[in-house]
Amino acid sequence: MPYPVTGVSPKQLPEWAALTQHAKEIKQTDLRRLFAEDTRRLNWSSIEVGPLHLDLSKNLIRKETLGLLVELARARFLPDAIVAMLTGEHINVSEDRAVLHAALRRGATLSGPIDGVNVGQEVEDVLGRMERLSRAIRSNERRGCTGKPFSAIVNIGIGGSDLGPEMVTRALYDFSDKGRRMHFVSNIDPTAIGDIFEVCDPETTLFVVVSKTFGTLETLTNAKAARQWILASLGDHADAVEKHFVAVSTNAKLVSDFGIDPENMFGFWDFIGGRYSVDSAVGLAIMLAIGPERFRSFLGGFAAIDAHLRETPLDENGPVLLGLLSVWYRNFFGTQSQAVLPYSERLARFPAYLQQLTMESNGKSVRIDGSTVDYGTGAVYWGEPGTDGQHAFYQLLHQGTILIPADFVLFAEPLGGPDAQQDLLFANGLAQTRALAFGRNDAELEALGVPEYLRPARRMPGNRPTTTILAQRLTPEVLGSLIALYEHSVFTQGVIWGIDSFDQWGVELGKELASELVPMLTSAGAPDLGAFDASTVDLVSRYRHMRGRPS
Numbered sequence: 001m002p003y004p005v006t007g008v009s010p011k012q013l014p015e016w017a018a019l020t021q022h023a024k025e026i027k028q029t030d031l032r033r034l035f036a037e038d039t040r041r042l043n044w045s046s047i048e049v050g051p052l053h054l055d056l057s058k059n060l061i062r063k064e065t066l067g068l069l070v071e072l073a074r075a076r077f078l079p080d081a082i083v084a085m086l087t088g089e090h091i092n093v094s095e096d097r098a099v100l101h102a103a104l105r106r107g108a109t110l111s112g113p114i115d116g117v118n119v120g121q122e123v124e125d126v127l128g129r130m131e132r133l134s135r136a137i138r139s140n141e142r143r144g145c146t147g148k149p150f151s152a153i154v155n156i157g158i159g160g161s162d163l164g165p166e167m168v169t170r171a172l173y174d175f176s177d178k179g180r181r182m183h184f185v186s187n188i189d190p191t192a193i194g195d196i197f198e199v200c201d202p203e204t205t206l207f208v209v210v211s212k213t214f215g216t217l218e219t220l221t222n223a224k225a226a227r228q229w230i231l232a233s234l235g236d237h238a239d240a241v242e243k244h245f246v247a248v249s250t251n252a253k254l255v256s257d258f259g260i261d262p263e264n265m266f267g268f269w270d271f272i273g274g275r276y277s278v279d280s281a282v283g284l285a286i287m288l289a290i291g292p293e294r295f296r297s298f299l300g301g302f303a304a305i306d307a308h309l310r311e312t313p314l315d316e317n318g319p320v321l322l323g324l325l326s327v328w329y330r331n332f333f334g335t336q337s338q339a340v341l342p343y344s345e346r347l348a349r350f351p352a353y354l355q356q357l358t359m360e361s362n363g364k365s366v367r368i369d370g371s372t373v374d375y376g377t378g379a380v381y382w383g384e385p386g387t388d389g390q391h392a393f394y395q396l397l398h399q400g401t402i403l404i405p406a407d408f409v410l411f412a413e414p415l416g417g418p419d420a421q422q423d424l425l426f427a428n429g430l431a432q433t434r435a436l437a438f439g440r441n442d443a444e445l446e447a448l449g450v451p452e453y454l455r456p457a458r459r460m461p462g463n464r465p466t467t468t469i470l471a472q473r474l475t476p477e478v479l480g481s482l483i484a485l486y487e488h489s490v491f492t493q494g495v496i497w498g499i500d501s502f503d504q505w506g507v508e509l510g511k512e513l514a515s516e517l518v519p520m521l522t523s524a525g526a527p528d529l530g531a532f533d534a535s536t537v538d539l540v541s542r543y544r545h546m547r548g549r550p551s
């Protein structure tokens with residue numbers, strides 16, 4: 001084992017027992033009293049993390065709580081785990097791989113090559129090549145095969161090869177070259193790529209095919225459809241595919257089998273997980289949109305959090321505390337989900353991005369040594385931008401019977417539009433955290449003249465925990481920091497739970513079963529469905545019938 005990971009359940013540790021006891025005490029009090037009893041509460045609960053300010057004060061904690069959580073983290077060898085990750089040990093045990101997304105932004109501390117790769121040098125080489133391509137495209141020097149400059153870039157990928165580039169490109173729209181339209185196709189639903197064919201012109205469209213494995217059904221199917229579309233109108237140009245396709249992958253052979261020139265391939269490595277790859281060549285679409293300099297600032301934002309993770313004591317370590325708070329609610333309050341509520345239209349896809357990062361990483365039920373967990377692991381992450389969510393699901397956050405901790409992401413400066421609206425946006429976010437924390441009790445309702453019979457319905461229980469993440473403005477650097485904050489929070493949670501946060505075996509079976517079903521759906525004659533369950537047999541038959549195929 002790379003660091004002292006054992007098959008021991010954290011539940012057996014005295015630190016866990018201490019937290020269980022402490023949680024009972026915290027459940028006896030509430031946020032009103034917690035604020036009243038400690039006038040210096042902000043001193044220990046507000047933390048600067050790179051360009052981000054974290055306000056943890058509206059969580060169901062005392063100073064002592066953080067101390068106890070940090071003790072648990074020590075008992076689970078978190079400091080060793082951090083060093084193990086940043087020095088390239090194979091902490092992804094089930095795939096026997098290092099976990100080096102920090103190296104993409106110079107946040108790792110490697111003393112030599114990892115698995116034969118001179119990581120720092122190779123990362124820089126790929127960045128250099130991405131920069132050259134970006135400059136050539138952004139300056140219209142590199143053009144399509146008929147000599148026209150590119151007006152549309154289409155990123156074809158799925159999961160980590162889509163969510164990151166899409167979320168970031170949308171988030172940093174104000175920093176991008178708006179002359180070129182950016183499109184993202186992930187779903188194998190034929191309408192997704194079909195929409196591209198409708199709105200784009202083959203002569204001025206560049207496809208960026210992104211797939212770590214270059215074996216993903218959705219991506220390859222969409223890429224083949226795109227290649228056919230290009231060849232259908234530009235096929236008499238021998239260099240049509242070469243000029244209109246670039247690839248991002250770890251698999252050079254499959255890329256060249258597809259017909260993409262290795263010159264136009266941008267590599268990365270097995271030790272970069274798909275959901276941790278947005279700052280690798282997978283971010284090529286982002287660089288094409290915002291340019292190389294801003295992409296470097298984006299990387300700098302990640303690096304600031306890596307440095308913070310490495311250098312800050314655990315009890316002041318932002319990503320570690322964020323992760324420990326997730327453990328606190330999940331395991332000691334029995335929460336099942338975590339809301340992430342960005343008060344920024346530009347961060348509309350941030351919750352979706354975080355869903356892969358958090359749920360694919362920590363949706364596990366066995367520990368690294370194969371033993372089964374006897375406690376909750378990864379929560380459901382979800383969210384929508386404020387203020388839209390306020391008018392939809394916040395009712396349940398305020399008065400429902402489920403406790404849902406929420407992260408509020410707020411910004412001081414707008415990126416565009418009427419400046420004064422930012423004040424309203426910010427006021428709304430802040431107000432929600434106050435309402436969730438402190439509620440409104442019967443005495444206050446009475447003072448407002450609310451008749452007694454209406455008070456139960458209008459009572460706001462409060463005591464609902466939130467974390468506020470505040471930054472000046474959603475810049476490339478701030479966004480990089482925000483992502484890295486969650487990356488390391490996820491890592492912290494995984495270490496406490498003793499699970500492998502970097503594999504994703506749970507997604508494989510569905511893929512296998514899908515490929516087994518395709519011939520059943522498409523065969524010319526009636527298929528032999530003898531080996532399938534009754535539900536599958538029925539649904540396949542109905543599908544074939546609806547598609548006019550014999551069954």
Ligand SMILES: O=P(O)(O)OC[C@H]1O[C@H](O)[C@H](O)[C@@H](O)[C@@H]1O
Nearest residue numbers: 159160161211212213216274507
């Ligand atoms: O980049 P690719 O190899 O095409 O993989 C794309 C995605 O598909 C997989 O099923 C995994 O669940 C994801 O972690 C991954 O990001």
